[in-house]
Amino acid sequence: MSLFDFLDLSGTLVFAIAGGYRAVRHDLDFLGVLVLAVLTGIGGGLIRDMLLGATPAASLNDERYLIICVAGGLLALFAARKVAKHWNVVQFADAIGLGVFAAVGASKGLAYGLGPVGVMIMAALTATGGGVVRDVLVREVPAVIRHDFYATAALIGGGVYYLALMGDVAEPVALWTTAFVTTAIRFTAMWRKWGMD
């Protein structure tokens, strides 16, 4: 498995659990939990692939993504109480997913020939798109327009990726650096309570 695939699948699992757990809290039934887990896990990537023209979208063609989403949803469903008790762990994992998806999105944006702003947008969209779809379906105002340092962290991560590649940094190093920077900004924002309501 390539580093890109490893990061993408890890982010998908983390987001699927978070999405499934949100469905549990909204008292959705079995299928509702699975649908939200799948859409949160792969939603950002689906929107990114449609915008780039990378079709059929990767996560539809690769059964691993959907199996991982379903596993994440089942985990959220059957271990909801444990998930709730360790909510800070979920937040922690979500911040890691944000970083990982920012790296994946930036990499794919650059591969499709986008410039610096486009790469940053792809990073932020990949990292936040699934959460937006999830929030719209359960009728919450998406976190991305309420919390300042969520999408911003991914945007900055995308900029770091672009600069790194322009500066001839090796792709794996750029991917890890992007994920690290994005997650670190998000952690700092959570810790200092930047941009929270």
Added chain:
Amino acid sequence: MSLFDFLDLSGTLVFAIAGGYRAVRHDLDFLGVLVLAVLTGIGGGLIRDMLLGATPAASLNDERYLIICVAGGLLALFAARKVAKHWNVVQFADAIGLGVFAAVGASKGLAYGLGPVGVMIMAALTATGGGVVRDVLVREVPAVIRHDFYATAALIGGGVYYLALMGDVAEPVALWTTAFVTTAIRFTAMWRKWGMD
């Protein structure tokens, strides 16, 4: 007209009527009814075609789809009272639309090279996507995440289609079987009140 086209256009009409009627119940005006009829009728197919890269999306290129949607919307508008009195007929028609669209979506997914899980997702997405767009626009929580045996019926239908094609069943037989199985599961779920709130 091919069997595929016949099924796709029939499903579009049924969903357009159901979408238009929902708009009437939300007291929307003339254009609002038509917009919801169009989006419910072709929304699932549009999302499917974007994800597969089957662009320009079929229903934009083929004027029959839009004419049928407008006809369905007008019917919902001018015969709203009759539609309301025969609401069980609309539910009945909706279950048939679900089956027909599941068959159409599975067929198109396979034609674009997806595997079994991808084909099942395309069946469910084609069958439920228009309804999700409609529900989001009128700010209801989409039925697909509230009722267990709506999307599930289409997912199972997609699986049936995939197995049939792998087993060298002729395409028309597979299409009809998929539509029939999906609709039958949905009818049974309605009759036994499975997964209803």
Added chain:
Amino acid sequence: MSLFDFLDLSGTLVFAIAGGYRAVRHDLDFLGVLVLAVLTGIGGGLIRDMLLGATPAASLNDERYLIICVAGGLLALFAARKVAKHWNVVQFADAIGLGVFAAVGASKGLAYGLGPVGVMIMAALTATGGGVVRDVLVREVPAVIRHDFYATAALIGGGVYYLALMGDVAEPVALWTTAFVTTAIRFTAMWRKWGMD
């Protein structure tokens, strides 16, 4: 800069300001204002490009669009009071953006081989899509399904464009005529209060 680009960038700026101002009224923070400005400015074009298969979507590839959106969002944020006092100016600008985007969308739809109905839909979708995304994210029922003469104006504009091109009218003349007709219908509807709640 081509006439097409000029119209597209002008419409983007106007819609970005309107989107950013909506975010200000919903008490969103800095990033929320920018996100809504960007999505309102380029959302309609993004959906259009995904449906047509014109990918990577134009506004992601051309940094001018995003810079203009951010500028519009900042203007809405820092001059919100002035924007509020001159709300009729914003409405006025929004009607101009509607016409400009209808022309741009119709032109792109025809370039991708759509027929008359498809061209009209592309005009309406380009002109209203960004507003729909914005309204869904802040949980309002989209204006397009509440006000009769908003999308209708763009649909008629798209029809005008198609007829003009079929009648061998030069492209620049057809673009200006479409924008003018659409905006004029919208102005008339506002002035006579057609289709308002």
